Amino acid sequence: MRSFCLLRTRYLLHQVFPGQSITTMQRKYSLNVCAQLLRTQGYIDGHWISAASTFPVVDPATGEEIAKVADCGPAEAKQAVDSAHKAFYTWKQYTAKERSVLLRKWFDLLTLHKEDLAKLITFECGKTMKESLAEIAYSSSFLEWFSEQARRVYGDIVQPNTRDRRILLLKQPVGVASVITPWNFPSAMITRKVGAALAAGCTVVVKPAEDTPLSALALAELAGQAGIPAGVFNVVPCSREKTPSVGEVLCTDPLVAMVSFTGSTATGKILLKQAADTVKKTSMELGGHAPFIVFDSADVDKAVAGAMASKFRNSGQTCVCSNRFLVQNGIHDHFVKKLGQAMDTELRLGHGSDPNTTQGPLINVRAAQKVENQITDAVSRGATVLRGGKRLDGSFVQPTLLVDVTTDMLCTQQETFGPLLPVIRFNTEEEALAIANASQMGLAGYFYSQDISQIWRVTEALEVGMVGVNEGIISTSEASFGGVKQSGLGREGSKYGIDEYLDVKYMCFGGLTH
Numbered sequence: 001m002r003s004f005c006l007l008r009t010r011y012l013l014h015q016v017f018p019g020q021s022i023t024t025m026q027r028k029y030s031l032n033v034c035a036q037l038l039r040t041q042g043y044i045d046g047h048w049i050s051a052a053s054t055f056p057v058v059d060p061a062t063g064e065e066i067a068k069v070a071d072c073g074p075a076e077a078k079q080a081v082d083s084a085h086k087a088f089y090t091w092k093q094y095t096a097k098e099r100s101v102l103l104r105k106w107f108d109l110l111t112l113h114k115e116d117l118a119k120l121i122t123f124e125c126g127k128t129m130k131e132s133l134a135e136i137a138y139s140s141s142f143l144e145w146f147s148e149q150a151r152r153v154y155g156d157i158v159q160p161n162t163r164d165r166r167i168l169l170l171k172q173p174v175g176v177a178s179v180i181t182p183w184n185f186p187s188a189m190i191t192r193k194v195g196a197a198l199a200a201g202c203t204v205v206v207k208p209a210e211d212t213p214l215s216a217l218a219l220a221e222l223a224g225q226a227g228i229p230a231g232v233f234n235v236v237p238c239s240r241e242k243t244p245s246v247g248e249v250l251c252t253d254p255l256v257a258m259v260s261f262t263g264s265t266a267t268g269k270i271l272l273k274q275a276a277d278t279v280k281k282t283s284m285e286l287g288g289h290a291p292f293i294v295f296d297s298a299d300v301d302k303a304v305a306g307a308m309a310s311k312f313r314n315s316g317q318t319c320v321c322s323n324r325f326l327v328q329n330g331i332h333d334h335f336v337k338k339l340g341q342a343m344d345t346e347l348r349l350g351h352g353s354d355p356n357t358t359q360g361p362l363i364n365v366r367a368a369q370k371v372e373n374q375i376t377d378a379v380s381r382g383a384t385v386l387r388g389g390k391r392l393d394g395s396f397v398q399p400t401l402l403v404d405v406t407t408d409m410l411c412t413q414q415e416t417f418g419p420l421l422p423v424i425r426f427n428t429e430e431e432a433l434a435i436a437n438a439s440q441m442g443l444a445g446y447f448y449s450q451d452i453s454q455i456w457r458v459t460e461a462l463e464v465g466m467v468g469v470n471e472g473i474i475s476t477s478e479a480s481f482g483g484v485k486q487s488g489l490g491r492e493g494s495k496y497g498i499d500e501y502l503d504v505k506y507m508c509f510g511g512l513t514h
């Protein structure tokens with residue numbers, strides 16, 4: 001079986017990287033990072049812990065196993081929750097400045113180790129090194145941002161309703177937060193939540209995605225080095241098989257006060273139901289289905305650059321990636337022609353650690369099959385393939401440009417999470433808005449226009465939580481990240497992100513005499 005897998009891996013490598021010798025590639029693409037950062041055990045109460053079994057982490061580009069990681073189960077999850085709960089009573093007593101200093105040290109360590117941390121991302125999630133380095137910059141920016149925000153948590157003194165009272169509204173940390181994160185940003189989705197939680201005075205248990213535990217464990221190593229006290233930051237890695245039972249502990253244990261999740265809407269609904277029984281606070285960053293609208297007044301070159309960035313970031317695997325391209329009749333052919341040319345010159349498939357690669361693999365074969373299925377469906381309903389159109393063996397998919405796309409096709413109804421760019425032609429602004437808003441999702445939306453009135457009209461009319469106007473990539477720690485409709489609840493980053501981890505306590509100070 002093992003030798004069959006190896007042969008198949010070699011066959012895949014040969015298909016995707018024609019002209020290179022397999023042995024050269026296997027040597028070239030081996031994970032090589034400082035041993036301290038390649039952690040494979042769980043991290044609970046400041047200690048590295050083993051579990052009864054391990055699970056493999058594989059490089060999605062080659063199918064090669066890169067590590068075996070402790071497969072934590074419900075018992076370890078419970079241990080982590082207890083440890084976080086114990087640590088909460090001391091961590092919340094730290095002054096905001098003390099917490100801020102520790103977060104800043106953690107940020108400095110991420111910056112110091114950015115190359116190795118980026119390699120971990122590339123090897124466990126398939127991203128190019130350029131994108132992995134960008135993710136580490138993005139990830140560390142949340143620690144920096146929340147180290148600053150920690151000291152800016154203010155309550156209120158409110159005008160009282162009677163003369164003998166004073167009214168104060170205090171902000172206090174909610175307690176233990178369960179943090180359940182996805183594979184597409186194995187580092188940044190942790191720090192965006194944990195930075196806010198720790199700044200507020202909460203402690204956390206992180207369950208990283210099954211495919212990408214190594215980045216989370218490297219973060220734990222650096223948290224320890226930064227001096228973050230034992231029990232404040234815990235990580236319980238686990239396999240796909242153990243995920244439901246570990247998730248259940250994290251969403252139902254009475255000692256957990258809050259659940260923060262990034263992932264699919266379907267999983268988010270399950271976690272919300274589990275958390276409901278003990279009435280936990282929740283923050284949910286769920287699926288997207290972003291429209292990208294190009295109006296006749298757009299600057300075509302800028303629109304093409306924005307489309308390329310928005311669609312092909314992480315090979316189309318972000319929840320804010322544009323999923324449906326709506327292009328106005330007058331500009332349609334010009335835009336499509338230039339977009340095709342940009343795809344020809346800018347996109348190169350390969351292993352993420354090859355500096356020439358701009359598009360890595362998808363996370364696994366199932367993800368690639370989903371994209372293939374959407375392409376087949378669209379073509380069977382009349383779409384035309386202008387570029388790509390094929391799934392290669394393994395989890396590589398050719399960047400694909402489809403035109404003559406209509407709203408009855410799967411690719412315009414479901415989130416793709418892959419390098420498929422479907423173009424729908426439209427005539428009027430009303431028509432574009434109707435198509436854009438005809439979705440249960442409402443995370444991000446983008447449009448290109450140089451008409452100032454149209455810019456305000458469309459921004460206000462789009463039913464999404466984030467709008468890019470003449471910009472294809474908008475995520476940043478300073479701005480609020482989050483959606484409306486079934487794209488989720490709550491906001492991350494920005495001055496609002498910390499509120500998810502705080503309760504407001506009303507203090508009525510009575511019986512005062514004059």
Ligand code: SIN
Pocket residue numbers: 182184185189262317318319320475481
């Ligand atoms: C995500 O895809 O979940 C996050 C993307 C981002 O923060 O830009």
